[in-house]
Amino acid sequence: MGKSDIGPPSYKKMLPAVIEKNYGKWKYHEITKPGVLRHVSESGDEVWTVRAGSPRLVSIDFIRDICDIADKYCDGKLRFTSRSNVEFMTPKKENVEPIIAAVQKLGLPVGGTGKAISNIVHTQGWAHCHSAATDSSGLVKAIMDELYPYFTSMKLPAKLRVALACCINMCGAVHCSDIAIVGIHTKPPKVDNSKVSAVCEIPTTMASCPTGAIRKNPDPNVKGLVVNEEKCMYCGNCFTVCPAMPLADSTGDGVAIYVGGKVSNARHTPMFSRLAIPYLPNNPPRWPEAVNAIKNIVEVYAKHALPDERMGEWIDRVGWENFFKLTGIPFTEYHIDDFTHGIDTYRTTTQFRW
Amino acid sequence: MADRDTPLINNLEDGPWPSYVKEIKRAAKKNAAAKDLLGVQELSFKDKITHWKHGGIVGVTGYGSGVIGRYVDVPEEFPAVEMFHTMRINMPSGWFYTTDALRKICDIWEKYGSGLTNFHGSTGDIILLGTDTKSLQPCFDELTEAGFDLGGSGSALRTPSACVGPARCEWACIDTLDICNNLTQEFQDEMHRPRWPYKFKIKVSGCPNDGVAAIARADFTIIGTWRDSLRIDQDEVRRYVKNGFDIKGIVTDKCPTKALAWDEKAQKLNLRADDCVRCMHCINKMCKAIRPGLDRGATILIGGKAPIIKGAYLSWVLVPFMKMEPPYDEAKELLHKIWEWWDENGRTRERVAELIERMGLKTFLRAVDLKPLPQMVYRPRANPYVFFD
Numbered sequence: 001m002g003k004s005d006i007g008p009p010s011y012k013k014m015l016p017a018v019i020e021k022n023y024g025k026w027k028y029h030e031i032t033k034p035g036v037l038r039h040v041s042e043s044g045d046e047v048w049t050v051r052a053g054s055p056r057l058v059s060i061d062f063i064r065d066i067c068d069i070a071d072k073y074c075d076g077k078l079r080f081t082s083r084s085n086v087e088f089m090t091p092k093k094e095n096v097e098p099i100i101a102a103v104q105k106l107g108l109p110v111g112g113t114g115k116a117i118s119n120i121v122h123t124q125g126w127a128h129c130h131s132a133a134t135d136s137s138g139l140v141k142a143i144m145d146e147l148y149p150y151f152t153s154m155k156l157p158a159k160l161r162v163a164l165a166c167c168i169n170m171c172g173a174v175h176c177s178d179i180a181i182v183g184i185h186t187k188p189p190k191v192d193n194s195k196v197s198a199v200c201e202i203p204t205t206m207a208s209c210p211t212g213a214i215r216k217n218p219d220p221n222v223k224g225l226v227v228n229e230e231k232c233m234y235c236g237n238c239f240t241v242c243p244a245m246p247l248a249d250s251t252g253d254g255v256a257i258y259v260g261g262k263v264s265n266a267r268h269t270p271m272f273s274r275l276a277i278p279y280l281p282n283n284p285p286r287w288p289e290a291v292n293a294i295k296n297i298v299e300v301y302a303k304h305a306l307p308d309e310r311m312g313e314w315i316d317r318v319g320w321e322n323f324f325k326l327t328g329i330p331f332t333e334y335h336i337d338d339f340t341h342g343i344d345t346y347r348t349t350t351q352f353r354w
Numbered sequence: 355m356a357d358r359d360t361p362l363i364n365n366l367e368d369g370p371w372p373s374y375v376k377e378i379k380r381a382a383k384k385n386a387a388a389k390d391l392l393g394v395q396e397l398s399f400k401d402k403i404t405h406w407k408h409g410g411i412v413g414v415t416g417y418g419s420g421v422i423g424r425y426v427d428v429p430e431e432f433p434a435v436e437m438f439h440t441m442r443i444n445m446p447s448g449w450f451y452t453t454d455a456l457r458k459i460c461d462i463w464e465k466y467g468s469g470l471t472n473f474h475g476s477t478g479d480i481i482l483l484g485t486d487t488k489s490l491q492p493c494f495d496e497l498t499e500a501g502f503d504l505g506g507s508g509s510a511l512r513t514p515s516a517c518v519g520p521a522r523c524e525w526a527c528i529d530t531l532d533i534c535n536n537l538t539q540e541f542q543d544e545m546h547r548p549r550w551p552y553k554f555k556i557k558v559s560g561c562p563n564d565g566v567a568a569i570a571r572a573d574f575t576i577i578g579t580w581r582d583s584l585r586i587d588q589d590e591v592r593r594y595v596k597n598g599f600d601i602k603g604i605v606t607d608k609c610p611t612k613a614l615a616w617d618e619k620a621q622k623l624n625l626r627a628d629d630c631v632r633c634m635h636c637i638n639k640m641c642k643a644i645r646p647g648l649d650r651g652a653t654i655l656i657g658g659k660a661p662i663i664k665g666a667y668l669s670w671v672l673v674p675f676m677k678m679e680p681p682y683d684e685a686k687e688l689l690h691k692i693w694e695w696w697d698e699n700g701r702t703r704e705r706v707a708e709l710i711e712r713m714g715l716k717t718f719l720r721a722v723d724l725k726p727l728p729q730m731v732y733r734p735r736a737n738p739y740v741f742f743d
Contacts, residue, residue, distance in 0.1 A: 002495035005542040009501040014450035024520035028641040055374040059381040060460035067453035080449040126398035137374040145369030170660035172476040176570035243408035250402040265562035266635045284399040285365040
């Protein structure tokens with residue numbers, strides 16, 4: 001047995017020399033063009049950053065490729081952003097264009113800065129997860145192929161953060177994104193009572209249900225569970241604690257689109273994303289229904305929002321009634337919140353738009 | 355095994371955005387599991403359903419977390435991914451790397467795993483995707499020799515993460531990288547040996563722009579802020595204006611508390627410092643002229659999480675201002691008090707915010723020895739149902 005609890009290596013060993021020297025001394029920065037940042041220090045030093053998109057699910061040879069670029073131009077150092085972009089940093093301005101050329105030669109886009117769509121934060125999907133209600137990498141690829149020009153330019157009213165979670169567990173915590181895409185189930189779990197007693201703890205499974213829809217099977221001869229299907233909203237929490245309650249369904253599973261969330265405190269306080277489209281089908285490999293719906297929302301936002309207005313700030317100004325009108329998305333009974341904190345969303349004023 | 359035709363996923367090799375399918379194919383040239391993953395992905399595209407089973411308990415000696423067991427539900431068809439476990443490797447703070455460190459990880463993963471990775475998973479770890487049970491221990495042993503360790507999983511402290519902070523950002527009010535690294539090293543046991551009601555996340559953002567989404571994604575949210583006034587360089591402000599910058603339209607009109615006003619006649623940007631709520635907008639738009647103040651620390655917020663189970667929460671203000679100097683004892687003591695109360699009272703799979711909602715913020719504040727402050731709420735209660743005790 002080897003070492004244990006050594007923790008991660010210190011970031012101090014990983015910093016480029018210009019970063020180490022100017023740590024905590026940065027004065028200002030500018031985006032000189034899409035994907036290129038220039039940070040200037042109190043010392044007068046500067047560091048140039050080239051930001052490149054990545055598919056996130058990558059081979060070790062991809063990592064070696066980007067290491068080659070960093071070895072050649074960045075003294076063997078690089079970093080990643082919280083949205084899986086790769087950043088190449090150099091104090092030398094003359095290295096910027098060769099880095100861009102090398103990055104593009106690998107087929108990677110340069111961009112994701114300022115008033116752009118950055119890389120989509122996402123989860124594992126059908127590539128690796130047992131509870132996925134949609135794919136992640138595939139759907140993200142289909143979306144980013146369509147939104148690509150918004151990554152490599154800065155022509156939106158403000159930054160636009162897109163995130164995707166392949167089920168409502170949201171291990172990617174997408175719930176405060178300008179556009180959140182969420183995999184959803186629409187059918188109750190199918191209880192396999194032949195397995196329940198072997199692989200599940202019955203009280204834990206019952207307690208896991210947020211709506212109290214699961215109870216002991218009333219048949220004394222069956223050691224198992226029953227689901228009150230009218231009370232089930234397909235969250236899958238029971239499946240997480242009890243594998244004998246699968247709810248994935250090839251025709252029922254799909255995606256929902258939520259919009260208008262943000263985490264930054266700039267101007268408006270942080271906001272949750274809210275339901276725009278309750279359900280679109282899983283239609284691989286290109287998910288045209290979901291991709292077109294997202295593209296429409298982006299285009300309507302780009303056309304109507306004022307400069308520096310995030311999606312949620314624009315909707316806040318024009319009102320949700322106008323959001324639905326402008327995007328042509330139907331408002332349905334599914335949009336009205338009837339869960340625990342829903343009542344706070346009901347309108348208590350005569351102020352609204354027609 | 356024979357090469358399979360994968361027409362559905364092959365479609366995703368086209369298009370301008372870099373293709374993960376091409377990446378799986380690169381790995382598949384050297385590795386049978388990566389090759390079978392192509393087949394599993396194709397089958398899911400055809401069936402519109404996942405083919406991964408619930409994970410079992412697998413891991414390395416002495417650890418309860420950091421490895422996620424994964425098994426395919428059609429092992430007879432795809433034997434190389436019958437086991438396809440994930441290893442979460444704790445990244446360095448801020449996701450900075452030397453290429454030597456990255457190449458070492460690649461070499462180890464070439465030897466023991468599928469050659470597929472995520473840089474990074476959504477919590478921030480390096481994700482090594484796909485290996486079998488017997489490879490876990492030797493892979494881990496070599497990773498620790500190379501200076502890396504596992505991250506968190508299950509009902510444990512999850513791998514803390516931080517924004518780029520003072521390493522390359524002029525707005526960092528706290529040393530996010532050092533705080534993240536220090537807390538991670540302090541709480542190795544809490545990360546590696548799950549024993550709580552559910553997961554617990556810590557994220558550190560250097561300023562209220564909140565680059566790592568700490569307010570939405572962390573149970574314990576640390577966001578850099580300042581107590582004194584914005585610093586305004588009036589010469590630089592005038593330079594912006596002279597160059598045609600619409601200071602009224604872009605900056606002062608958008609100040610949420612109207613704390614800023616541009617005096618055209620005096621060519622001066624006036625600030626009512628008491629009204630500034632440190633939203634960052636003016637700083638974001640005029641970073642050469644306006645900077646955060648100098649009396650810096652963090653606002654600590656509690657409870658951010660995704661919807662499971664009771665709904666999504668944004669973190670609530672808990673400590674409006676805390677100085678953040680190493681060794682960060684005040685934050686650590688607060689964390690211990692929070693964990694003790696949550697561990698004592700929380701139900702299975704109940705996050706700390708849900709427990710606070712169930713038992714009341716008042717009860718929680720008493721348990722962690724904090725006094726109520728108006729900064730903790732938007733507004734006081736409107737109802738008369740007060741429990742006097």
